Amino acid sequence: MAKIGINIATGSLQKEEIIVGIDLGTTNSLIAIIHPETKQAVALKEHNTSSLVPSIVHFNENARLNDTVGQGNVTVGEAAKQYLITEPQNTIFSAKRLMGKSYNDIKNHSSFFTYKIINDNTESLVKVQVGNKFYSPIDLSSFILKELKQRAEHILKTPVNKAVVTVPAYFNDAQRQATRDAGKLAGLDVLRIVNEPTAASLAYGIGLSKEDHKTIAVYDLGGGTFDISILKISNGIFEVLSTNGDTYLGGDDLDNAIVKFWLQQLSINEDELKNDQMFSQAIRLKAEEAKKHLSFNEEFNGELHYSSPKGRGWEGALKISKSEFENLVQPFIEKTIICCKNALKDASLTTKDIEVIVMVGGSTRVPYVKKTISDFFGKEVNDSMNPEEVVALGAALQADILAGNNKEFLLLDITPLSLGIETRGGLMDILIPRNSKIPTKASRQYTTQVNGQSGIKISVYQGERDLVKDNRKLAEFNLTNIPGMPAGLPKVEISFLINADGILVVKAKELRSGVEQSID
Template identity: 55%
Template sequence: MAKVAINLATGAIQQDELIVGIDLGTTNSLVAYVHPETRQPAAINDLGRGAIVPSVVHFPVDGSSPLIGTEAKDFLLSDPANTIYSVKRLLGKSYRDLGQHAGQLGYKVIDDDSERLVKVRVGERFYSPIELSADILRELRQRAEHALKTPVRRAVITVPAYFNDSQRQATRDAGRLAGLEVLRIVNEPTAAALAYGIGLDPAEEKTVAVYDLGGGTFDISILRLHQGIFEVLSTHGDTWLGGDDMDRAIGEHWVTQAALPPSFRLVPGQRQQLRLAAEMAKRYLSQHDDFTTQLVDGEENVFAVTLTKAEFNGLIAPLVARTIDACRLALSDAKLTTDGQPATAKIDAVLLVGGSTRVPLVYDEVSKFFDQPANRSLDPDEVVALGAAIQADILAGNRRDVLLLDVTPLTLGIETLGGLLDAIIPRNSKIPTKAGRQYTTSVDGQVNLKIGVYQGERDLVSENRKLGEFVLSGIPAMPAGLPKIDVNFFLNADGILRVEAVELRSDTRQQVEIKPQYGLTDEQVEQMLLDSLTNARQDVAARLLIEARTAAEQLLYQVGRFLKKNAAHLEETEVNATNEQADQLRQALAGNDRDLLLKHMDELDELTRPFAERVMNLSIKQAMSGKQIS
């Protein structure tokens, strides 16, 4: 007898396992699905708690399970050091990527190595942005399962169109750690167009602009839709531009104009109070002309702060102007120009996405630039998740008349002589795709060739992001210029890159799937997912302990070399203190406490940084001694 699955929430016969669409947002996250009978996408509202889940994780001081969403958001003021927000901005990024932004967060971001993924310190524990994002995704999955009364194991997750390879990989790994098989990583603007229903009619032909201004990121994408095909002509954006930056501009204005004490910049609790008040002002002034509230410092002193709509518009005007500049560039990249100027008349519709598009100045400036009223008929907070649900429905085989063609947002290439970037796949190339070039050796008898893979738009590789490297070994010894080496890039539908190098005369070959800098292999991630079925946190921690031990051993080696090489420039007290701290790290290596390892690594790094910088400055002075700069 055949078994029939019935969804208890909808009463409908379930033909196949449900695939959900997830918008993992900087400020808020949502999960949506397509109703099996109405065939309409809907955001999932579990137990009436609302469809929107704030992207906030709070770790209680008693060590109990973390709180996610609205419950966690309540602790932003009372316990900011243990409450993590805007983690999406950290995904796939190193500390060097964050730069000045690191100090703007209310919690501590650890700099253990400029090339490795950042970590967040909560008490004596250290978390990667992947783990924190997995907590949010796990909460969304559990809400969906509870509301729909069915297991949820597969999902489509959206990312900003401008996310690079490492950020996409990090998003996929976070989904896996949350117990989800991530079937597709989809660009948010592409999902938004689906939600607006554009392109679902195969006979429809349009060129649309999707303007997506969220809490932490901005994207502008130009899409051409014809015969049921979504073709992304170009994309532009900024992963550090959004509503959070509007809030920061308001806060800085109040610090200056209201003469707030320095504690509102320095003390985490007061800094959060300022940020939340600024966010409240932004929302209020989107519908009113004046805003007033009170702030309280640590000594119970009360400070009244005010803001008018005109002042607010003046503060955010430079931020909105940056988005318009990106729109201009996107039109140019899409070849939508006339006499060198953006041809906005060729745009059939402008779609607004992201909560920050509720700000009237944003709507006015976007409508003015594109010379037509922007479409804001759908809830800007839900539109991306709804589109992801439609894409999930397509992957489930329920919609066979729609095809998505996406693009890679940044140029991919390799390093050549002189430290230059040689582009293999130019930005805005359709994906999936493959491309390659032929190279040769530069030295007689060369048998190994190191291939460095980079992503970015600058000519020098030092100014682009390094994705990885590998060595083609076993090249037959021949005179320089004689070997013929094909380097091929294969970019799949998720924007994940595989690189292959082949020496044609000998058929020597090597290939590698480019991984993010944090070093998780597919096998490790799959094993973490398997372990999550029984004891997720403990088993994931075991693997992270291995990474921490490796990093600790590297740090001890580097510190030892530094002390030996620069002993003449160091004080005896500095050497003794460093050796003592290094011994503590060695002792921690003998144990199994990952957080203790990271703690001692952090302390050793903090201890050695000042005199390492001093020695470096001394070396620069010596190198410049007697030389004249013209």
């Protein structure tokens, strides 16, 4: 007898497997699917709740003391927000800003974080200390992904094991690999890593007819990252022409600007934030409230009533006008304009060539951001789609394409940063230039410098500077057991392969002897 499955949540026939789209954000994260009946991308949410899950992780006492993190010891999302002020040292926010970063990358911003980031004086990736335990940003992100997975399984009444996860277009190789690893820890098979602006363009362009030919700019200003991508949409093909951005620029920086403004007004030293985490978190949350309030009002008048367990307290008014706020954030928005100019230059286009500007990310709700971008491009911006959901919806559409359900659309993405190796004199020899279509492969031959040399050290870098010391080191390995030959005789072929996720695999082979080594 034949059996069929019916999903009682949607009332439709249950497919064997659902591939979800996930936007793992700095401030909020969410999960989306293609609805089996309407075939439309929808963000999943419980009845009468928000689709947004705050990217906040709280560890209770058991999690802080024990070696294992058990069920119920970690709280994620809305339920974790209440601990931001009462237990700032145990409540992690904006973990995405730490992805693929060393302490040296974020030391100038350390006062922003109210939890303990380990300074080990090395270039190794950062870790966060909570109680007796240490967590990497991969671990922290995996808790958020696990929460999204469980939320989807509860709503859909079916297991969820496969996902498309989005990342900022300007994420480097280490950050992309970290995102994939976080998915694996959460029990998800990450089928594809998709750039956030590309996903957003898919959500925007899916409604266009095949006859439409558009050149669009996707301006994506989130909680912690910024991307600008220029795309050409034609005959169902979404081709990324160029991308630019800053992986440490977002709404958090706008909040921080307000905090510094208030500290100056109140004659409070910034060191007070480091010494009193509860006060730091309380004033940061007030700044976020002010930012949102000023999107609809000319002035923010708030009060902060604060007393710490150590007996210190502070009570008073916090004020800021819309014009003051705009002056504070102008330098940050100007940075995004520079990125826009670079992206246009790389695509060999001018602002007049851009037909549509799609606004993505919660920080684009700020009127000053919209006006500045509109003035730069010389036309009104398109903010018709929910800027906080559009990336997840695009990820769900890409998941549908991977599942073979949608064969009408094709994504042609690019790598955001040049990739190369270190050569003599500390120079960067680029094998794959930035804005190359992916997947892609490039090879180049090198040789030895001294007689009888039996090995070559291969150092892989990502970046645009001529000297490797100014770029980011991704990996280093040794090709050994090269047979003894005169200098210049061995032929060492180094191959770079970037897959569809934008993740790099490097191979080195001595062609005369067949000795080879690879790393990914």
